[in-house]
Amino acid sequence: MRHSVSGVPFLKMNGLGNQIIVADMRGRADRVTPAAAIAINDTPGTKFDQIMAIHDPRTPGTANYIEIINSDGTRAQACGNGMRCVVQFLTAEQGRQAFTFETVAGILFGEELEDGMVTVDMGTPKLAWYDIPLAEEFMDTRQIELQIGPIDAPVLHSPSVASMGNPHATFWVNQDVWSYALDRFGPMLENHPIFPERANISIAQVIGRDKMILRTWERGAGLTEACGTAACAAVVNGARTRRTDRKVTVTLPGGDLLIEWREDDHVVLTGPAELEWTGTLDPATGVWTRDEVAA
Protein backbone atom coordinates (compact mmCIF):
# COMPACT_ATOMS: atom_id res chain seq x y z
CA MET A 1 0.00 0.00 0.00
CA ARG A 2 1.43 3.46 -0.92
CA HIS A 3 0.18 6.52 0.91
CA SER A 4 1.06 10.10 -0.01
CA VAL A 5 2.07 12.29 2.94
CA SER A 6 -1.10 14.39 2.95
CA GLY A 7 -3.38 11.58 1.79
CA VAL A 8 -6.81 10.70 3.12
CA PRO A 9 -8.51 7.31 2.84
CA PHE A 10 -11.00 7.15 0.00
CA LEU A 11 -13.43 4.56 -1.28
CA LYS A 12 -14.64 4.08 -4.83
CA MET A 13 -18.29 3.13 -4.47
CA ASN A 14 -21.49 3.28 -6.46
CA GLY A 15 -25.18 3.68 -5.72
CA LEU A 16 -27.09 1.99 -8.55
CA GLY A 17 -24.23 2.86 -10.92
CA ASN A 18 -24.11 6.50 -9.79
CA GLN A 19 -20.30 6.74 -9.47
CA ILE A 20 -19.39 7.92 -5.98
CA ILE A 21 -16.09 8.61 -4.23
CA VAL A 22 -16.23 8.76 -0.43
CA ALA A 23 -13.33 10.83 0.94
CA ASP A 24 -12.64 10.53 4.66
CA MET A 25 -11.75 14.09 5.71
CA ARG A 26 -12.37 13.56 9.43
CA GLY A 27 -9.80 15.20 11.68
CA ARG A 28 -8.75 17.71 9.01
CA ALA A 29 -9.54 21.36 8.42
CA ASP A 30 -8.96 21.35 4.65
CA ARG A 31 -11.44 20.50 1.88
CA VAL A 32 -11.37 18.61 -1.41
CA THR A 33 -10.55 21.40 -3.85
CA PRO A 34 -12.44 21.90 -7.13
CA ALA A 35 -9.12 21.38 -8.96
CA ALA A 36 -8.63 18.06 -7.16
CA ALA A 37 -12.14 16.92 -8.12
CA ILE A 38 -11.53 17.74 -11.78
CA ALA A 39 -8.13 16.03 -11.70
CA ILE A 40 -9.59 12.87 -10.13
CA ASN A 41 -12.32 12.73 -12.76
CA ASP A 42 -9.77 13.21 -15.55
CA THR A 43 -7.62 10.32 -14.29
CA PRO A 44 -8.36 6.91 -15.84
CA GLY A 45 -9.95 4.64 -13.26
CA THR A 46 -11.68 7.29 -11.16
CA LYS A 47 -14.32 8.83 -13.38
CA PHE A 48 -17.04 9.71 -10.89
CA ASP A 49 -20.28 11.66 -10.53
CA GLN A 50 -19.94 12.94 -6.94
CA ILE A 51 -17.39 13.03 -4.13
CA MET A 52 -18.93 12.69 -0.67
CA ALA A 53 -16.41 14.27 1.73
CA ILE A 54 -17.00 13.14 5.32
CA HIS A 55 -15.99 15.87 7.78
CA ASP A 56 -16.12 16.17 11.57
CA PRO A 57 -19.56 17.20 12.86
CA ARG A 58 -20.37 20.91 13.02
CA THR A 59 -23.63 20.58 14.96
CA PRO A 60 -24.17 18.64 18.19
CA GLY A 61 -26.31 15.56 17.64
CA THR A 62 -25.01 14.89 14.14
CA ALA A 63 -22.43 12.23 13.28
CA ASN A 64 -20.70 14.10 10.47
CA TYR A 65 -20.86 17.06 8.14
CA ILE A 66 -21.02 15.84 4.54
CA GLU A 67 -19.79 17.99 1.67
CA ILE A 68 -20.81 17.01 -1.88
CA ILE A 69 -18.69 17.82 -4.92
CA ASN A 70 -19.71 17.23 -8.54
CA SER A 71 -17.24 15.94 -11.12
CA ASP A 72 -16.94 19.43 -12.63
CA GLY A 73 -15.67 20.70 -9.26
CA THR A 74 -18.90 22.52 -8.27
CA ARG A 75 -20.59 21.93 -4.92
CA ALA A 76 -24.00 20.20 -4.74
CA GLN A 77 -26.44 20.57 -1.86
CA ALA A 78 -27.80 17.00 -1.92
CA CYS A 79 -26.99 13.52 -3.26
CA GLY A 80 -29.23 10.59 -2.40
CA ASN A 81 -27.12 7.80 -3.89
CA GLY A 82 -23.96 9.22 -2.32
CA MET A 83 -25.60 9.39 1.11
CA ARG A 84 -26.38 5.67 0.90
CA CYS A 85 -22.70 4.99 0.17
CA VAL A 86 -21.67 7.09 3.21
CA VAL A 87 -24.09 5.18 5.45
CA GLN A 88 -22.80 1.83 4.20
CA PHE A 89 -19.17 2.86 4.78
CA LEU A 90 -19.82 4.14 8.32
CA THR A 91 -21.94 1.10 9.21
CA ALA A 92 -19.10 -1.22 8.16
CA GLU A 93 -16.61 0.90 10.11
CA GLN A 94 -18.59 1.42 13.31
CA GLY A 95 -20.93 -1.56 13.49
CA ARG A 96 -24.00 0.62 14.03
CA GLN A 97 -26.68 1.17 11.41
CA ALA A 98 -28.24 4.60 11.99
CA PHE A 99 -26.66 8.03 11.46
CA THR A 100 -27.74 11.65 11.52
CA PHE A 101 -25.80 13.89 9.13
CA GLU A 102 -25.60 17.56 8.33
CA THR A 103 -25.28 18.85 4.76
CA VAL A 104 -25.50 22.37 3.42
CA ALA A 105 -29.18 21.60 2.71
CA GLY A 106 -29.98 20.50 6.28
CA ILE A 107 -30.08 17.50 8.60
CA LEU A 108 -30.51 14.03 7.05
CA PHE A 109 -31.05 10.64 8.62
CA GLY A 110 -29.68 7.42 7.09
CA GLU A 111 -29.87 3.77 8.10
CA GLU A 112 -28.61 0.45 6.78
CA LEU A 113 -31.41 -2.12 6.91
CA GLU A 114 -31.16 -5.80 7.83
CA ASP A 115 -31.25 -6.83 4.16
CA GLY A 116 -28.27 -4.58 3.33
CA MET A 117 -30.37 -1.92 1.60
CA VAL A 118 -29.84 1.63 2.78
CA THR A 119 -32.62 4.10 3.45
CA VAL A 120 -32.12 7.87 3.68
CA ASP A 121 -34.60 10.51 4.82
CA MET A 122 -33.80 13.29 2.36
CA GLY A 123 -35.90 15.90 4.18
CA THR A 124 -38.78 17.92 2.76
CA PRO A 125 -39.12 19.15 -0.82
CA LYS A 126 -39.27 22.88 -1.53
CA LEU A 127 -41.82 23.81 -4.18
CA ALA A 128 -41.95 27.62 -4.35
CA TRP A 129 -40.38 29.15 -7.47
CA TYR A 130 -37.82 31.11 -5.43
CA ASP A 131 -36.73 28.00 -3.51
CA ILE A 132 -35.87 25.94 -6.58
CA PRO A 133 -34.74 28.59 -7.67
CA LEU A 134 -36.29 29.91 -10.89
CA ALA A 135 -35.33 33.22 -12.45
CA GLU A 136 -38.94 34.39 -12.71
CA GLU A 137 -42.11 33.99 -10.72
CA PHE A 138 -44.34 30.97 -11.35
CA MET A 139 -47.33 30.58 -9.07
CA ASP A 140 -47.60 26.88 -9.89
CA THR A 141 -44.38 24.87 -10.16
CA ARG A 142 -46.28 21.72 -11.10
CA GLN A 143 -46.01 22.86 -14.70
CA ILE A 144 -43.79 25.70 -15.88
CA GLU A 145 -43.42 27.18 -19.34
CA LEU A 146 -40.20 25.79 -20.69
CA GLN A 147 -39.66 23.89 -23.90
CA ILE A 148 -36.98 22.64 -26.18
CA GLY A 149 -37.39 21.90 -29.88
CA PRO A 150 -39.62 23.55 -32.52
CA ILE A 151 -42.20 25.98 -31.11
CA ASP A 152 -45.16 24.10 -32.65
CA ALA A 153 -43.81 20.60 -31.91
CA PRO A 154 -41.52 20.76 -28.86
CA VAL A 155 -39.48 17.66 -28.06
CA LEU A 156 -39.67 18.29 -24.32
CA HIS A 157 -41.90 20.84 -22.61
CA SER A 158 -43.77 21.99 -19.47
CA PRO A 159 -41.71 20.32 -16.72
CA SER A 160 -42.64 20.12 -13.06
CA VAL A 161 -39.91 21.60 -10.88
CA ALA A 162 -38.92 20.96 -7.27
CA SER A 163 -35.98 21.35 -4.93
CA MET A 164 -34.68 18.46 -2.85
CA GLY A 165 -32.03 20.85 -1.54
CA ASN A 166 -30.83 20.91 -5.15
CA PRO A 167 -32.82 22.02 -8.22
CA HIS A 168 -34.73 19.49 -10.35
CA ALA A 169 -36.91 19.65 -13.45
CA THR A 170 -39.05 16.61 -14.36
CA PHE A 171 -40.19 16.40 -18.00
CA TRP A 172 -43.15 14.01 -18.43
CA VAL A 173 -43.15 11.87 -21.57
CA ASN A 174 -45.45 9.17 -22.92
CA GLN A 175 -42.95 7.30 -25.03
CA ASP A 176 -39.76 5.40 -24.18
CA VAL A 177 -37.35 7.59 -22.18
CA TRP A 178 -34.49 6.18 -24.28
CA SER A 179 -35.94 7.73 -27.45
CA TYR A 180 -34.87 11.22 -26.27
CA ALA A 181 -31.36 12.58 -26.90
CA LEU A 182 -30.81 13.58 -23.28
CA ASP A 183 -27.08 13.93 -23.93
CA ARG A 184 -27.94 16.74 -26.38
CA PHE A 185 -30.86 18.42 -24.59
CA GLY A 186 -29.49 17.93 -21.06
CA PRO A 187 -26.73 20.56 -21.23
CA MET A 188 -29.07 23.13 -22.84
CA LEU A 189 -31.73 22.64 -20.19
CA GLU A 190 -29.26 22.44 -17.28
CA ASN A 191 -27.97 25.88 -18.28
CA HIS A 192 -31.31 27.43 -19.34
CA PRO A 193 -31.65 31.03 -18.05
CA ILE A 194 -34.79 30.05 -16.12
CA PHE A 195 -32.47 28.16 -13.71
CA PRO A 196 -30.08 30.72 -12.17
CA GLU A 197 -28.26 27.94 -10.26
CA ARG A 198 -28.58 25.48 -13.18
CA ALA A 199 -30.68 22.32 -12.66
CA ASN A 200 -30.74 18.55 -12.79
CA ILE A 201 -32.86 17.51 -15.78
CA SER A 202 -34.95 14.33 -15.83
CA ILE A 203 -37.24 12.59 -18.31
CA ALA A 204 -39.97 10.56 -16.63
CA GLN A 205 -42.35 7.99 -18.04
CA VAL A 206 -45.13 6.96 -15.68
CA ILE A 207 -45.92 3.25 -16.03
CA GLY A 208 -48.51 3.00 -13.25
CA ARG A 209 -49.54 4.67 -10.00
CA ASP A 210 -46.51 3.09 -8.29
CA LYS A 211 -44.03 2.74 -11.18
CA MET A 212 -41.95 5.20 -13.15
CA ILE A 213 -38.96 5.07 -15.50
CA LEU A 214 -36.48 7.93 -15.15
CA ARG A 215 -33.33 9.17 -16.90
CA THR A 216 -31.36 12.11 -15.59
CA TRP A 217 -28.84 14.61 -16.88
CA GLU A 218 -27.14 15.75 -13.69
CA ARG A 219 -26.03 19.31 -13.09
CA GLY A 220 -22.25 19.28 -12.87
CA ALA A 221 -21.88 15.61 -13.81
CA GLY A 222 -23.82 14.89 -17.03
CA LEU A 223 -25.64 11.68 -17.91
CA THR A 224 -25.66 9.26 -14.98
CA GLU A 225 -26.86 5.73 -14.32
CA ALA A 226 -28.98 6.97 -11.42
CA CYS A 227 -29.77 10.14 -9.50
CA GLY A 228 -31.39 9.69 -6.10
CA THR A 229 -32.59 13.26 -5.58
CA ALA A 230 -33.98 13.30 -9.15
CA ALA A 231 -36.01 10.19 -8.29
CA CYS A 232 -37.26 11.91 -5.09
CA ALA A 233 -38.21 15.07 -7.02
CA ALA A 234 -39.93 13.01 -9.74
CA VAL A 235 -42.10 11.19 -7.18
CA VAL A 236 -42.99 14.45 -5.43
CA ASN A 237 -43.86 15.95 -8.82
CA GLY A 238 -45.71 12.80 -9.89
CA ALA A 239 -47.84 12.78 -6.73
CA ARG A 240 -48.67 16.49 -6.75
CA THR A 241 -49.70 16.36 -10.43
CA ARG A 242 -51.80 13.25 -9.63
CA ARG A 243 -49.84 11.08 -12.02
CA THR A 244 -48.65 8.71 -9.28
CA ASP A 245 -49.18 7.72 -5.66
CA ARG A 246 -46.72 8.88 -3.01
CA LYS A 247 -44.84 5.55 -2.86
CA VAL A 248 -43.25 4.65 -6.19
CA THR A 249 -40.59 2.28 -7.53
CA VAL A 250 -38.43 4.36 -9.82
CA THR A 251 -36.50 2.43 -12.48
CA LEU A 252 -33.28 4.18 -13.42
CA PRO A 253 -30.68 2.94 -15.95
CA GLY A 254 -28.71 1.50 -12.98
CA GLY A 255 -31.66 -0.22 -11.29
CA ASP A 256 -34.59 0.42 -8.97
CA LEU A 257 -35.05 2.88 -6.11
CA LEU A 258 -38.05 2.90 -3.78
CA ILE A 259 -39.17 6.45 -3.04
CA GLU A 260 -41.82 7.43 -0.51
CA TRP A 261 -43.11 10.98 0.00
CA ARG A 262 -44.44 10.44 3.51
CA GLU A 263 -47.47 12.18 4.96
CA ASP A 264 -45.12 14.17 7.24
CA ASP A 265 -43.72 15.70 4.00
CA HIS A 266 -40.33 13.93 4.25
CA VAL A 267 -39.05 12.09 1.18
CA VAL A 268 -37.37 8.76 1.91
CA LEU A 269 -35.28 6.83 -0.58
CA THR A 270 -34.24 3.17 -0.28
CA GLY A 271 -31.75 1.28 -2.44
CA PRO A 272 -28.37 -0.44 -2.57
CA ALA A 273 -24.80 0.82 -2.20
CA GLU A 274 -21.67 -1.01 -3.31
CA LEU A 275 -17.98 -0.75 -2.38
CA GLU A 276 -15.65 -1.28 -5.37
CA TRP A 277 -12.14 -0.55 -4.04
CA THR A 278 -10.19 1.62 -1.61
CA GLY A 279 -7.23 3.96 -1.87
CA THR A 280 -5.59 7.14 -0.65
CA LEU A 281 -6.23 10.62 -2.01
CA ASP A 282 -4.49 13.97 -1.80
CA PRO A 283 -7.50 16.32 -1.44
CA ALA A 284 -5.50 19.33 -2.65
CA THR A 285 -4.28 17.89 -5.94
CA GLY A 286 -6.50 14.88 -6.64
CA VAL A 287 -3.50 12.55 -6.89
CA TRP A 288 -4.56 9.12 -5.66
CA THR A 289 -3.21 5.62 -5.18
CA ARG A 290 -5.17 2.42 -5.04
CA ASP A 291 -4.67 0.00 -2.16
CA GLU A 292 -3.16 -3.28 -3.17
CA VAL A 293 -5.38 -6.21 -2.35
CA ALA A 294 -3.71 -9.44 -1.17
CA ALA A 295 -4.30 -12.24 -3.68
Ligand SMILES: N[C@@H](CCC[C@H](N)C(=O)O)C(=O)O
Ligand atom coordinates in the same frame (compact mmCIF):
# COMPACT_ATOMS: atom_id res chain seq x y z
N1 LIG B 1 -26.32 11.91 -7.86
C1 LIG B 1 -27.02 12.66 -6.94
C2 LIG B 1 -27.30 14.11 -7.19
C3 LIG B 1 -26.03 14.89 -7.29
C4 LIG B 1 -26.09 16.38 -7.22
C5 LIG B 1 -26.39 17.05 -8.52
N2 LIG B 1 -25.51 16.74 -9.60
C6 LIG B 1 -26.47 18.54 -8.28
O1 LIG B 1 -25.53 19.32 -8.63
O2 LIG B 1 -27.48 18.96 -7.74
C7 LIG B 1 -28.14 11.94 -6.26
O3 LIG B 1 -28.07 10.70 -6.20
O4 LIG B 1 -29.03 12.58 -5.71
